[in-house]
Amino acid sequence: MRTDITGEAVPPRPRRVVTEQPALWCHRGEPPTMLMLHRHDDLEGNIVLRGELRYLYAGRPLVLREGQIAMFWATQPHGLVEDRTESDAAGETCWVHVPFATVLRWGLAEADMRRLMQAMPLVTDDAVLRERLATMVSTWLEEIGDRASEGIALLEIQAAVRRILRAKPVLAHFEDGASETAVAGEQENPDGDRSPVSGRSSDAGHALRMAQFVVDRFRGEVSVGDVARSALLTPSHAMTVFRRAVGVTIGEYVTMCRVAEAQRLLLSSRLSSIEIAEAAGFGSLSSYYAHVTRACGMTPREYRRQVDVR
Numbered sequence: 001m002r003t004d005i006t007g008e009a010v011p012p013r014p015r016r017v018v019t020e021q022p023a024l025w026c027h028r029g030e031p032p033t034m035l036m037l038h039r040h041d042d043l044e045g046n047i048v049l050r051g052e053l054r055y056l057y058a059g060r061p062l063v064l065r066e067g068q069i070a071m072f073w074a075t076q077p078h079g080l081v082e083d084r085t086e087s088d089a090a091g092e093t094c095w096v097h098v099p100f101a102t103v104l105r106w107g108l109a110e111a112d113m114r115r116l117m118q119a120m121p122l123v124t125d126d127a128v129l130r131e132r133l134a135t136m137v138s139t140w141l142e143e144i145g146d147r148a149s150e151g152i153a154l155l156e157i158q159a160a161v162r163r164i165l166r167a168k169p170v171l172a173h174f175e176d177g178a179s180e181t182a183v184a185g186e187q188e189n190p191d192g193d194r195s196p197v198s199g200r201s202s203d204a205g206h207a208l209r210m211a212q213f214v215v216d217r218f219r220g221e222v223s224v225g226d227v228a229r230s231a232l233l234t235p236s237h238a239m240t241v242f243r244r245a246v247g248v249t250i251g252e253y254v255t256m257c258r259v260a261e262a263q264r265l266l267l268s269s270r271l272s273s274i275e276i277a278e279a280a281g282f283g284s285l286s287s288y289y290a291h292v293t294r295a296c297g298m299t300p301r302e303y304r305r306q307v308d309v310r
Helices: 100-104 110-117 127-143 150-166 199-217 224-230 235-246 250-268 273-280 285-296 300-309
Strands: 017-020 025-029 037-040 042-050 053-057 060-064 069-073 078-080 092-099 122-124 172-174 186-188 194-196
Touching: 025 127, 042 100, 042 127, 042 150, 069 110, 069 127, 069 150, 092 100, 092 127, 092 150, 100 199, 110 150, 110 199, 122 150, 127 150, 199 224, 199 235, 199 250, 224 235, 224 250, 235 250, 250 273, 250 285, 250 300, 273 285, 273 300, 285 300
Parallel strands: 017 037
Antiparallel strands: 025 092, 037 078, 042 069, 042 092, 053 060, 053 078, 060 172, 069 122, 186 194
């Protein structure tokens, strides 16, 4: 952490948060330089093979140590801090992103989904699992993007997520003096199950139901009242719970789902703009153009043409 002229610690400088679109993605190598915080509607996995990762995660300084595996819902603003150590610069990490809408279709137990949706990374240092996953990442790098084999990689990633959920958790280390596990707010009962003991776990469950409701219905008309009723909450309480758990508003999350669907259709179909706008749930062609252009940095036609060139 930086210090001022008196030697006192200075918190990391606030940085603009960029919202990125969800995508199946994999990478292995040195930690990249991040000039701004970002968030994206993916389940993100980090495998720290060498060195450390120093994050600003949901406004808190988080350190992932060598040998650790971390997994979190990446809608919380996060990014690597600028002042990395020499060991960080020479480090090696594996990253995997899976769109959260895909994760919702895996049929994970509700207790597991609560753990993934808490504003807290799930961390383990299981050495056997780490070596197994690091080996598999090399294959995923080749298969993701290849239509013939990407489905196989996704099945293996799903199995990896389930194994991480079953691994023994360790404390997530925050440099603000707190260390917590991703199951904070729950306690184990005599049968070995985890039960909520605080509002945080309950909020995660409500947010899960609301997110699932949006994923299932974003192609049609969706109001805040509809989403709130899916979790048996008042609209005002639902908006507070959802933003606290997810990091974006309900309306922003609906738009993220619609933009992601529009991008998918632009890449995988020859539907017209009017047809894509309707299929993705946009109320008008102008809304479709505005949101897709803002998210992609180019018009829908330019986005489709760029892919065609490749």
